[in-house]
Amino acid sequence: MTGQRTLEDYLQRYAETGPLALAVAGAIDAVASAAVEIADLTGKGQLAGILGVATGRNSDGDLQRHLDIRADAIIRRCLGRIPIAALASEEAREAEICDPQGRICVAIDPLDGSSNIDINMTVGTIFSILPTPDDLAGCFRQPGTAQVAAGFVTYGPQTSLVLSVGEGVDVFTLDRAAACFRLVRVGLQISTHAEEFAINASNRRHWDAPVRTFVDECLAGVDGPANRDLNMRWIGSLVAETFRILTRGGVFLYPSDARPGYGDGRLRLVYEAHPIGFIIEQAGGLASTGYQRILDLSAQSLHQRVPLMMGASHDVRRIEELHCDPLLIASTTAPLFARRGFFRL
Template structure:
């Protein structure tokens, strides 16, 4: 896709060019435009401007057991309203128990996390919206049981000091920034590339005692710095917001780990495959990075359920590959840690 100079291309112009590639391209452009429109409204709510309802009120838990706030519901409603203008065969949301099926003749399926990281709202930390778009299968009931390789578009909005819209249409990654004066997203970073080897990692180190040996061995190697086998010093980051972590990696590199661990409810990881891990893995790979469970490429996994959880390790390709080495049969040659007993993608 041809790109104009930075600062001159709006998201609308960008999508208009994509819409000219054919019926599927037109449908994708329409859906992305609708989601972006909703993200502009969600950005206003996240910043506290004329909220639909109070963002601080906890309504209960969603279908997957996570705390659900008013702003989660408002974001979900805004996305649904915006997508009414698009032709969607199936829709899945973190806030809904089951996928919803509409016109089977439509070309697309859309999965969203309407407000990722909403627990951080009262801390004034960055939150965001994540989405994944796939072609509608012949049997629409299988819409959200397919591997991530079938995605044709994915992206996320980050609501921080600026509102950024990260997008891949399967041809690299571009970042748009909201111009608040005109309520328009403008291209500010084109063809984003993640450096292959950056000495920076992000993980919640307070859970170290629950980690499996391969994860612990990799982090110990990082902490050993120049005195260890990595022969370099590492910086540690942990924002606790998936959208913020991945945005930082897109711009500066490094690796993000949210592994499975031995706590109750974390045995298969914690992030959702369909609307968190799949789109983020697609974006990261399109930017030259890698995404893995430790054992397998995330995009090769097909979920059994729409809310299925998965371990997620993604970022700079060399660091992800190093973590995979710790999980592999050659771990004994890499570390003094005991061999990892599990060999599946998920635990039983």
């Protein structure tokens, strides 16, 4: 029974496959240990002094909350027990060189979706594990395809660890009584066609034409090119959106748009889009900027932002078609040829 197998058992078996795997297993175990502490903090909320109000801004200009800082400190302490070459965090301007002899580098978003903490919605931790390159300065400039493992933790009604070491996607749930994660789902696969789509529709007026066209096709349901009805969702927490796609399918869009500061997208490539893209692909889905595969990108800076469209492969390919072929958009929006246009029979 999968529920009886612990993360420790899982990692011990994986670590036996080689020295690099041993280092990766150590980092995953450290993140899991930190997650147990963070889950306790988020579960207690204001009883533990956790508030959703902003306390300042991080080095990249985003609002920083009390729990962001505490989660970052917990993860740093746990990862500090093992030999990693470098650590990059959303909460720090520069990457920290830890042990130059370490086999791996770790990039982390300590608390994704922290703006949701005061309304009791799901938040999480995202992590990416990379092999240490010959030039340590280029550790976090590697393409997403270089990742050897990635995952995220959701702190919600259950605390779940979603993990891939390059052999599919497995899910572990925190057994609070035993303070350990237990394997509950193996080999998650995303349906090729979405039945749900997620986007912040309030920004429609700022979207580029390909995004508007795709969303219009979704809204048209069985009367449009999608030929099926879709539900719309929006949580505003990347880990929650990804977990929903992994468990019941769908597609998620966080595009670039015309607002100041959003021209290159909003999610960070190194510690958000890369690890989430890795997970999505390992589950049979796709992750794209709209123009190219997320995992093919190499970061030019630690906090580089990108658009992210991910989930069901059929729908992500449709998004890419609309971005790459302007004539296709014209043909789907021209009144003369629209489903309700002049030539409809």
